[in-house]
């Protein structure tokens with residue numbers, strides 16, 4: 251008989267640089283966690299701005315905390331950066347790396363991201379690598395070559411034995427922001443391609459790396475990406491700033 255493996259869907263709330271006050275951050279955390287009842291089938295990860303992490307550290311057993319970035323060194327003379335070891339030692343479980351907003355605004359390259367992934371993985375953080383094409387690359391039908399380059403280069407410093415805790419997020423850049431989500435079928439084709447590329451890079455183990463979808467996820471479409479052998483989870487930006495919307499998302503996810 252085929253073994254049934256029940257794995258939790260991973261929901262990442264990426265708050266970016268929101269909210270602007272501690273009071274509002276506490277309220278948003280409270281509203282989000284208050285509406286989160288189904289921790290048996292969902293792993294909820296909240297990624298606030300780093301400065302708010304201590305507010306939530308001992309707050310809830312049900313929720314994991316993540317950072318939105320980290321540097322590629324353990325420590326030392328790197329003004330303004332945060333190291334994966336500091337995050338891990340502080341009790342943070344996850345880190346998002348290679349988000350398109352950092353690639354665009356801070357000119358992060360795949361090589362920089364590769365160094366970050368290597369050191370974050372060896373610190374023991376669960377590492378979410380974001381990949382995805384922008385609108386022009388999509389128009390030119392370059393989606394898969396873009397993703398292939400991002401995966402190949404960003405994962406080039408990781409050995410086959412270092413894959414535990416690695417997660418990929420497919421985030422088409424054109425879908426990030428309000429209102430233009432990637433159609434499920436298109437997203438699933440990208441997911442299948444990513445899986446095939448991971449198998450090429452890492453052999454059979456590559457097939458076990460979870461793949462999330464991100465880009466204009468809300469309560470009306472969240473479960474659509476997950477159901478019927480869909481994605482392993484979601485990376486949610488805008489909607490994660492609204493506790494009520496998150497509650498609806500949680501209850502829309504059936505299993």
Ligand code: PGA
Pocket residue numbers: 264421425426427428464465466467485486487488489
């Ligand atoms: P969005 O952001 O949900 O607001 O589209 C997703 C992301 O940037 O990770």
